[in-house]
Amino acid sequence: MRHVPTLIICLCSLCCCHAAVKLSYVADGYSATSVNTAIFRSNSVVSHGDSQYVCFYDPEGYVTLARRLHGCDDWTVSRTQYHGNVADAHNVISMAIDGDGYIHVAFDHHGDSLHYCRSVSPGSLCLGELEPMTGIDEKDVTYPEFHTFPDGRLIFAYRSGFSGGGNMVINSYDTTTRRWQRLHDVLLDGENQRNAYWQLYIDDSSTIHLSWVWRETWLVETNHDMCYAQSKDGGVTWQRSDGTPYTLPITERSAEIAWHIPQNSELINQTSMTATPDGSPMIATYWRDSSDSVPHYRLIEHDGRQWRMSTVVKRRTPFTLSGGGTKMIPVSRPRIVADNDRIFYLFRDAERGGKVSVAVRNSPGSGWEVSDLTDFSVDAWEPTVDNDLWRHHRRLYIYVQRASQGDGEKVIDTAPQPVFILEYDMNDCIIAAIKVINTLPLQRTGWMAEIDNTFGKDFCILDSSGREVPCQITYDNKLIFPVYMPEISEYEYKVVRRNPRHYRPVVAGRLYPERLDDMTWENDIAAYRAYGPALQQSGEMAFGYDVWTKSTDRLVVEQRYKNHMKGKSFHVNHGDGMDVYSVGPTLGAGTAAVISDAGEIDYPYCFNTHQILDNGPLRFTVKLEYEHETRIISLDAGSHFNRTKVIFHDVADCAVVAPGIVIHRADSTAIFSDIVNSCAIAGYGDPTDSPYSNNGVIYIGTIVPSNDADVIFCPYESLSSDIYGHLLTKVKYNSGSQLLYYWGSGWSKCGIKSLDEWHMLMINYANSIKSPLKIILTNSDNE
Numbered sequence: 001m002r003h004v005p006t007l008i009i010c011l012c013s014l015c016c017c018h019a020a021v022k023l024s025y026v027a028d029g030y031s032a033t034s035v036n037t038a039i040f041r042s043n044s045v046v047s048h049g050d051s052q053y054v055c056f057y058d059p060e061g062y063v064t065l066a067r068r069l070h071g072c073d074d075w076t077v078s079r080t081q082y083h084g085n086v087a088d089a090h091n092v093i094s095m096a097i098d099g100d101g102y103i104h105v106a107f108d109h110h111g112d113s114l115h116y117c118r119s120v121s122p123g124s125l126c127l128g129e130l131e132p133m134t135g136i137d138e139k140d141v142t143y144p145e146f147h148t149f150p151d152g153r154l155i156f157a158y159r160s161g162f163s164g165g166g167n168m169v170i171n172s173y174d175t176t177t178r179r180w181q182r183l184h185d186v187l188l189d190g191e192n193q194r195n196a197y198w199q200l201y202i203d204d205s206s207t208i209h210l211s212w213v214w215r216e217t218w219l220v221e222t223n224h225d226m227c228y229a230q231s232k233d234g235g236v237t238w239q240r241s242d243g244t245p246y247t248l249p250i251t252e253r254s255a256e257i258a259w260h261i262p263q264n265s266e267l268i269n270q271t272s273m274t275a276t277p278d279g280s281p282m283i284a285t286y287w288r289d290s291s292d293s294v295p296h297y298r299l300i301e302h303d304g305r306q307w308r309m310s311t312v313v314k315r316r317t318p319f320t321l322s323g324g325g326t327k328m329i330p331v332s333r334p335r336i337v338a339d340n341d342r343i344f345y346l347f348r349d350a351e352r353g354g355k356v357s358v359a360v361r362n363s364p365g366s367g368w369e370v371s372d373l374t375d376f377s378v379d380a381w382e383p384t385v386d387n388d389l390w391r392h393h394r395r396l397y398i399y400v401q402r403a404s405q406g407d408g409e410k411v412i413d414t415a416p417q418p419v420f421i422l423e424y425d426m427n428d429c430i431i432a433a434i435k436v437i438n439t440l441p442l443q444r445t446g447w448m449a450e451i452d453n454t455f456g457k458d459f460c461i462l463d464s465s466g467r468e469v470p471c472q473i474t475y476d477n478k479l480i481f482p483v484y485m486p487e488i489s490e491y492e493y494k495v496v497r498r499n500p501r502h503y504r505p506v507v508a509g510r511l512y513p514e515r516l517d518d519m520t521w522e523n524d525i526a527a528y529r530a531y532g533p534a535l536q537q538s539g540e541m542a543f544g545y546d547v548w549t550k551s552t553d554r555l556v557v558e559q560r561y562k563n564h565m566k567g568k569s570f571h572v573n574h575g576d577g578m579d580v581y582s583v584g585p586t587l588g589a590g591t592a593a594v595i596s597d598a599g600e601i602d603y604p605y606c607f608n609t610h611q612i613l614d615n616g617p618l619r620f621t622v623k624l625e626y627e628h629e630t631r632i633i634s635l636d637a638g639s640h641f642n643r644t645k646v647i648f649h650d651v652a653d654c655a656v657v658a659p660g661i662v663i664h665r666a667d668s669t670a671i672f673s674d675i676v677n678s679c680a681i682a683g684y685g686d687p688t689d690s691p692y693s694n695n696g697v698i699y700i701g702t703i704v705p706s707n708d709a710d711v712i713f714c715p716y717e718s719l720s721s722d723i724y725g726h727l728l729t730k731v732k733y734n735s736g737s738q739l740l741y742y743w744g745s746g747w748s749k750c751g752i753k754s755l756d757e758w759h760m761l762m763i764n765y766a767n768s769i770k771s772p773l774k775i776i777l778t779n780s781d782n783e
Contacts, residue, residue, distance in 0.1 A: 031417035039382035042145035059416035071465035078125035084108035099152015106144035114138035133180035189249035197269030284336035335383035340499035346383035380405035393467035438485035446638025475613035505616030506637035524553035544588020549577040582689035587660035590743025641744035673711035679766035680709035
């Protein structure tokens with residue numbers, strides 16, 4: 001039996017700093033050509049949710065899919081019904097997973113009709129029937145590539161036509177309609193005289209970066225010039241690096257040349273590119289200078305002002321690119337990925353024994369450190385990586401398989417070779433371990449682990465499978481990160497010395513002076529509003545907190561204000577929720593107020609000044625100054641409740657204060673109160689300001705951690721057709737102290753189905769407040 005290596009290669013091990021490689025065996029694959037290992041497979045390996053997927057041709061040439069859970073080495077392997085011409089290394093398999101979890105596959109193309117299908121259900125390894133995308137210009141397809149946007153949308157690019165005279169075609173996939181549409185019949189136009197060989201990358205802000213070389217004939221030695229374009233609207237319009245727009249299609253005459261490289265320079269086509277978090281593009285390739293006989297690995301990068309070029313690996317051995325078809329040459333085309341300032345440059349070179357190698361640059365201007373990631377040759381292999389896992393978690397997982405390749409599309413008689421996924425941990429230096437323990441028989445979702453930040457800024461948190469976890473340092477120097485804990489459970493995380501990636505905000509807020517100084521903030525569940533000085537000066541009375549419903553986890557407030565100011569009211573549901581809660585001269589959805597000796601509410605009116613202390617990605621915090629009080633309000637991602645601290649000024653000891661909820665209808669069945677684990681909870685099912693318009697029910701609640709709190713109903717001070725009174729949680733307050741409480745909402749049209757469900761959610765939240773997550777921090781001796 002052939003030995004299948006499952007080794008872990010330790011490159012170094014000093015204290016807690018390490019760089020290790022693990023090979024996970026998937027199955028055996030076809031290996032007599034490089035059809036499984038060409039760099040223009042986009043993609044060979046992808047991740048979605050908690051699973052990783054890989055595609056390849058098996059030893060008999062059948063399209064094969066495999067899946068595993070992250071952190072597990074047990075692969076489920078499925079041979080599909082589809083077969084490819086594996087003797088031609090152009091006929092690669094490319095795949096992607098859309099935002100809904102469907103697998104998209106394109107395979108077996110070298111001037112052929114489109115061979116495209118998708119999985120029969122999300123995550124399934126079973127593929128459906130072949131189908132067209134648009135049905136237009138799909139008879140002469142080569143180099144199919146899928147690329148995924150951060151929100152799950154896809155684009156599909158391919159060459160239509162022949163080498164030396166083809167055009168670049170782009171389709172776009174909408175996850176809502178589950179249909180493809182044509183973006184460009186011809187984006188890069190060779191004008192029937194040449195064609196472009198490109199590499200494409202979508203960055204974290206959804207900007208598409210595109211670079212390419214022109215080839216004048218079918219012969220590779222006619223490659224020349226590295227060109228560049230970018231699109232900020234999903235591929236519809238394109239511009240140069242300085243922002244000037246292209247007139248489409250892009251031709252040789254109109255293309256921005258990032259670096260001029262003449263023909264006959266051994267310039268390779270179809271390599272890779274990436275971008276830094278600020279959107280600066282980087283292109284990996286190789287060529288030789290006119291004064292040199294040796295091609296060297298290069299990096300072309302834009303520094304925000306101009307293009308620069310540097311040598312990554314200076315080689316010693318000459319070789320030449322000439323002729324057509326797939327070439328067997330002593331080096332692979334390079335693959336580049338970027339982690340803020342740190343760059344990883346993957347390649348294979350006969351000078352290093354044909355192994356999987358990586359060059360690492362830790363910061364701009366620093367040197368490159370080169371090491372080998374395998375102790376065996378991979379022959380004609382070229383690097384492809386799990387772009388999804390890199391984008392979301394900065395984990396570098398590489399498709400590895402030894403493959404043979406004869407020059408000019410020749411097949412080399414080679415036994416099937418094992419397919420591996422190589423996991424590279426990138427020299428992480430572990431500085432601490434964090435154990436999070438949930439002691440309650442309750443599931444914790446939408447909860448933040450919180451500890452004092454003693455690590456500075458340049459670190460990130462990894463879960464037990466090695467994936468990066470979003471985190472935030474708050475204004476008061478707390479480190480927070482989301483946890484999802486089953487009942488009575490514990491999880492371990494590690495803190496590593498690495499630049500954290502930039503995460504899409506889940507919470508956000510700002511002052512909206514264009515709408516009378518609204519202070520509005522939101523998370524993935526709801527949005528809230530406090531009224532500012534311009535509203536009070538207008539004479540309109542609105543004292544309490546407002547609630548905006550949401551039926552999406554996307555941030556929507558900014559667009560709602562833009563639409564509202566143009567006449568598209570945010571009081572109408574346009575598909576993602578609305579403002580349908582009535583505040584007026586009341587405490588609204590949980591505002592706290594002083595209660596007089598006569599039992600009357602001293603309404604706080606509107607805030608005078610504001611200061612935003614935190615603004616995402618996981619926590620929003622704002623400080624609001626009122627005439628007689630100061631409030632600090634925090635809303636976390638995934639939470640139904642705002643944590644609020646109030647300091648009342650100019651009040652006597654033992655004053656009575658109370659968070660309150662306005663009651664709009666005289667319906668006692670819509671109200672509840674309870675004492676849970678020394679927390680007073682009060683809740684209400686608000687019928688909205690238009691109860692007969694099918695707007696659902698807005699559930700409002702307050703939680704006051706106090707042993708002496710008392711929930712009462714207080715009738716409204718004057719007759720009103722739509723204000724019945726307030727549900728108050730009264731508590732004693734001493735001068736100079738602070739009132740800590742929680743207030744928030746849910747919506748019957750998004751997650752909360754009944755008042756009883758809202759009541760139980762509040763009970764569980766109160767228990768969680770009184771029994772916080774237990775966190776054990778163990779610092780490394782390294783720090």
